Amino acid sequence: MNQMAIAALKNQYKSFVQSMFDEGVLDNQFSQLQDLQDSSNPNFVDEVITLFCNDAERIITEMNRYLNYQNVDFSKLDSHVHQLKGSSSSIGAHRLKLACVNLRQASYERNKEECVEAFNSIRHEYCLLRSKFQFLMQIERRIVALENNQQ
């Protein structure tokens, strides 16, 4: 019985990841990460996702702070966006990365209004990504729990 449940969950995981690729939320870099996970590093993807989310939230909080000042420090803002863009790229968070590119452009043009708009977009994309990642990790944990039960 467990075998069927595990297979079903694995399919669910695979389909959900595929939907994220189809929506452009994730790109091929995420597949690269999955390929790096193996029996000697069974939690690799989970760990990277966790690191990414913690980092992204920290950066987004900082960016929000900078944007709330009357005079925006565009260069500090830019350095934060650069970081988030880098992490997004490394994890395969495609749409989030594009949102970062937009914020970098707005920041370069020193256009506060556009920066705020671009930032809102980043926040939106991140929230979407996080909830999808959470869903994925829940499935993963159920798979692991069932697999452990078998042993």
Added chain:
Amino acid sequence: MGMATQTQFHVLAVDDSLIDRKLIERLLKTSSYQVTAVDSGNKALEFLGLNDNEEDEERNSSVASDDQQVRVNLIITDYCMPGMTGYDLLRKIKQSSSFKDIPVVIMSSENIPSRINRCLEDGAEEFFLKPVQLSDVSKLKPHLMKGITSKETKSNINKRKGMEEIHSPDRTRARYSELEVV
């Protein structure tokens, strides 16, 4: 058992991004390299035992060469880091009498030809665009082997330095198709 760790290549990875450090570490370990990952150029120099003071370097390098564990076969570093950039680190390594022969590879999220050229001209063996892939890591082997075999392989490496040879063709095509104005 002990023999295996001694013959394993040791790569020093330098990147201020936690995620990228985790990634490069996994990529390198998957390729059977021993890895030390640090978050800054200063920490990298500290790890090597290289200080700005030439006297210290001589003292430290004689200690380092006796101690197998500090031996580094390749350094792979991010370009954009606060404080000391990857380029600054490259220069310091190449200016050091003890460490100038350690191959250095630069990684960057930005595809800037003048930056790439400058790094290659100043002694970097390779320049990888991020996110780094397993196929990039497989290019490290010849540079690591160079340290073991003789100087005759150096002439093969020199032909890489032209701009048109920086990336393998398929990678260049992929990059140009997603050029973004940042």
